[in-house]
Amino acid sequence: MTETLATAPAAADAATLPQSRHLATAIPGPRSQALHAQRQAHVTDGFGVTLPVFIDRAGGGILQDVDGNRIIDFASGIAVTSIGASNRRVRERVAAQLERFTHTCFMVTEYESFTQVAKWLNEHTPGDFDKRTALFSTGAEAVENAVKIARSATGRDKVLVFDEAYHGRSLLTMAMTAKVNPYKLNFGPFPAEIVRTSSANPLRSPAAAQGPESVTAAALAGVEATLAEHGPGDFAAMVIEPIQGEGGFVVPAPGFLAGLRAIADRHGIVLVIDEIQAGMGRTGTLFASEHEGVAGDITLSAKALADGVPLSAVTGRTELMNAVHAGGLGGTYAGNPLACEAALAVFEAFEDGTLLENARAIEAAARAALAPLVQETGLVAEFRGRGAMLAVEFAEPGTLAPRADIAKEVSARCHAQGVLTLTCGTHGNIIRLLPPLVIGPELLADGLQVLRGAILAAAGPAAV
Ligand SMILES: *Cc1c(COP(=O)(O)O)cnc(C)c1O
Numbered sequence: 001m002t003e004t005l006a007t008a009p010a011a012a013d014a015a016t017l018p019q020s021r022h023l024a025t026a027i028p029g030p031r032s033q034a035l036h037a038q039r040q041a042h043v044t045d046g047f048g049v050t051l052p053v054f055i056d057r058a059g060g061g062i063l064q065d066v067d068g069n070r071i072i073d074f075a076s077g078i079a080v081t082s083i084g085a086s087n088r089r090v091r092e093r094v095a096a097q098l099e100r101f102t103h104t105c106f107m108v109t110e111y112e113s114f115t116q117v118a119k120w121l122n123e124h125t126p127g128d129f130d131k132r133t134a135l136f137s138t139g140a141e142a143v144e145n146a147v148k149i150a151r152s153a154t155g156r157d158k159v160l161v162f163d164e165a166y167h168g169r170s171l172l173t174m175a176m177t178a179k180v181n182p183y184k185l186n187f188g189p190f191p192a193e194i195v196r197t198s199s200a201n202p203l204r205s206p207a208a209a210q211g212p213e214s215v216t217a218a219a220l221a222g223v224e225a226t227l228a229e230h231g232p233g234d235f236a237a238m239v240i241e242p243i244q245g246e247g248g249f250v251v252p253a254p255g256f257l258a259g260l261r262a263i264a265d266r267h268g269i270v271l272v273i274d275e276i277q278a279g280m281g282r283t284g285t286l287f288a289s290e291h292e293g294v295a296g297d298i299t300l301s302a303k304a305l306a307d308g309v310p311l312s313a314v315t316g317r318t319e320l321m322n323a324v325h326a327g328g329l330g331g332t333y334a335g336n337p338l339a340c341e342a343a344l345a346v347f348e349a350f351e352d353g354t355l356l357e358n359a360r361a362i363e364a365a366a367r368a369a370l371a372p373l374v375q376e377t378g379l380v381a382e383f384r385g386r387g388a389m390l391a392v393e394f395a396e397p398g399t400l401a402p403r404a405d406i407a408k409e410v411s412a413r414c415h416a417q418g419v420l421t422l423t424c425g426t427h428g429n430i431i432r433l434l435p436p437l438v439i440g441p442e443l444l445a446d447g448l449q450v451l452r453g454a455i456l457a458a459a460g461p462a463a464v
Contacts (some may be wrong), residue, residue, distance in 0.1 A: 017059045017086075019440050021418045021447070022070040028053045029067025048182070050075070050422060051415050058085035061439030061447075063420060072419045072447035074433050079245070079277045079389070082304040082346075082437045083355065089345035090307045097341040104337070106135075107330045113340035120347050121315045126273075126287050127295030132321035134314045135335030139276040139302035140168025142312035143239065145329060146298050147172060149314065150237035150270035153323035158230060160223070160238035160269070162199040164247030164426055167239065167274060176239060178247060179426050195235075197226040199244070200256035203382050203393065204400065215253040223263055232267040237298075242288035245277035248425035249391035249432050251384055257292040264297070270320060272298045276312070277389070280304035281350060281437060284359040284387030291386060307346050311339035358437045359387035362444060366390050366433060369448040370455070377459040379406050390433040393425070394459060402427035406458050413454035419447045431455075 028036065032053040053065040058081070063071045076082055083090070097113075106114050118133035125131065134149075136142050147159055159176065161167070167176040169183060175190035177183050184190070200219035202208060207218040227235065240260060244250040257273075264271040273296030278288035280301060285291060287299065298316035305311050310333075314321070349355060363386065370392055373380040381395035394406040407423045410431055414421045424432045431451070435444060 017057055017062055017064060018070065019060045019062055019443050020070060021062075021072050021443070021450075022068070023418050024068035027051070027065075027069055027071070027416055027418060029065065029069060031066040035066065050411075051420055059087075060084050061436055061443045069418060072435075072443055072450070073439070074414075074435050074447055074451075075420050075422050076304075076434045076436045077308060078422070079282055079303045079434045081308050082281060082388075083307050083349045084436050084438045085308060087307055087345065087349065087438075089348055090309070090342045093341040093345045094309065094338050097338050100337075102336075102338060103333070105332055106335050111337050111340075113337055113344060114335045117311075117313070117335065117340045117343045117347075118315075120344075121301065121313050124286055125295075125299040125301075125315045126289050127297075127299070127317075129295075130318040131315055132318050133316075134321065134329050135340070136312045136314070136331055137310040137333045137336065137339070138168070139300070139312050140170040140173040141331065141334075142276065142300045142302055142314050143167045143173045143176065143272075143274060144170060145314050146239065146272045146300055146316075147237060148329070149298065149316065149320055149324055150272065152325075152328065153320040154236045154268065154270060156234055156236040157193045158235045159194050160226065160235055161194060161196050162240055162244075163196060164199060164201070164244050164250055165196075165239075165241060166244065166246035195226060195230050198222045199240070199250065200253040201250050202253045203250075203384075205253070212253040213255070216255040216259060219253070219256055220259040220263065223260065227263070227267060232269070235267065235269045237270040237272050238264055239272040239274055241274045241276075241278060242292070242294075243278040243283060243386060243389055246424050248393070248430050249385050249389060251386060252292075254292070257289060257294040261294050270298060270316075271296045272300065274300045276300050276302040278386075280346070281355050281359055282387055282389045282434070283385075284356055284363065286350070286356070288386065288389075305346065306339045306342035309336075309339040309342035311335065311343055355437045356387075358439075361441070362388040362435060362437070362439070363390065365441070365444055366448055369445075369452050373452065373455055373459070376462060377456060378462050379403050379459040380455065385433070388433070388435055388437055391424070392431045392455065394429045394431075397463075402429035404428040407431050409458040410451070410454045413457060414451055417450045417454070419450045419454075421451065 122131040205215040207214040302312035394403040
């Protein structure tokens with residue numbers, strides 16, 4: 001093991017990391033296997049792992065492991081390293097900040113980058129109204145603080161959340177997350193006052209056969225019925241992902257978000273849009289709620305916000321954000337200076353570059369390669385998503401019974417060939433694609449061909 005560590009190359013420039021897939025050993029290779037055995041000796045089994053390879057360097061669309069394999073990255077560390085895992089701007093800004101200071105605690109003494117990040121988010125999140133921002137470190141913290149702020153501002157307790165929702169792993173956000181295994185299993189009891197209702201799932205809604213408008217109408221009627229049952233005047237917030245992440249990359253039927261906006265307004269409920277996975281350019285617009293022309297009263301950012309340095313944000317109407325008593329919000333590491341510098345580098349990349357165009361080009365290439373599989377194979381129920389947040393769902397034709405076994409086999413085939421894919425969904429029957437927005441077109445095409453071949457091999461041809 002010491003040999004592996006000692007021979008790891010020094011921090012070479014990521015620009016020199018070849019942007020091509022390369023298999024030097026089987027995956028995982030012998031060094032990864034040895035390191036994984038060490039991990040098992042020292043790290044809790046409570047953490048799962050998608051692909052047990054140990055990464056030596058990463059950048060662009062490539063993860064290079066300790067055995068010298070170059071793996072195509074269709075995960076971005078779960079939608080985090082959108083501008084690449086060793087982006088030059090991020091490295092330079094963070095390195096310069098490291099020379100100055102690592103931390104003061106913004107609640108003790110202040111630094112300007114925190115304000116600059118807040119200002120940019122106030123200007124760029126949806127909603128043409130006066131805003132303030134609070135910075136934290138993790139997505140779950142942002143969700144928790146949004147609930148704190150909404151409760152403080154409204155004097156109400158209840159929070160409406162949706163089927164298939166994912167909001168985090170802390171105690172409150174576990175309660176808000178839908179799926180029990182693995183996220184909530186054995187971890188209760190959970191905080192009270194969380195109420196769940198149906199979302200507008202275009203594939204699986206009972207109204208699906210009648211078309212998307214019926215799906216939206218049925219889901220909105222369900223929301224009104226749930227609110228009526230629990231007392232609409234008791235709800236502080238409704239929290240919704242504009243495209244569901246862990247729950248299955250479900251794009252809500254058109255008009256659903258706008259309908260929620262109207263319902264929230266009618267009942268004085270704070271609409272919190274959890275853009276933690278779908279935001280920061282992932283779907284081809286800066287925030288995914290822009291596709292539906294909807295602005296939350298509060299918008300949450302995290303994941304891609306600082307390209308891998310932990311940072312999250314709650315951005316909302318000034319009157320809500322300032323309703324909290326002074327000292328009521330904060331955290332030791334909230335808006336850490338290294339993370340704020342990384343976020344400023346991300347903002348520069350969005351302002352100077354073609355990242356939103358890249359996301360749309362990724363969608364076009366993936367759609368061309370994968371959408372025909374719905375017709376060509378027996379078990380691909382749907383290809384869906386927006387920008388570089390795309391998914392393939394496997395299910396029995398007709399019944400839509402989920403086929404997690406196929407998603408698992410497709411992943412295994414991709415992993416063996418050096419393409420990192422993730423699964424998601426309540427039933428684990430969905431492959432999701434989250435490539436970095438900076439992945440090159442040839443690398444993307446190579447990864448998509450591997451994925452396409454793996455799906456054809458696992459899902460079989462369509463019955464004629
Ligand atoms: C990942 C995620 C979270 C939780 O973020 P953490 O940083 O893991 O706490 C919350 N909401 C959504 C939509 C997410 O994808």
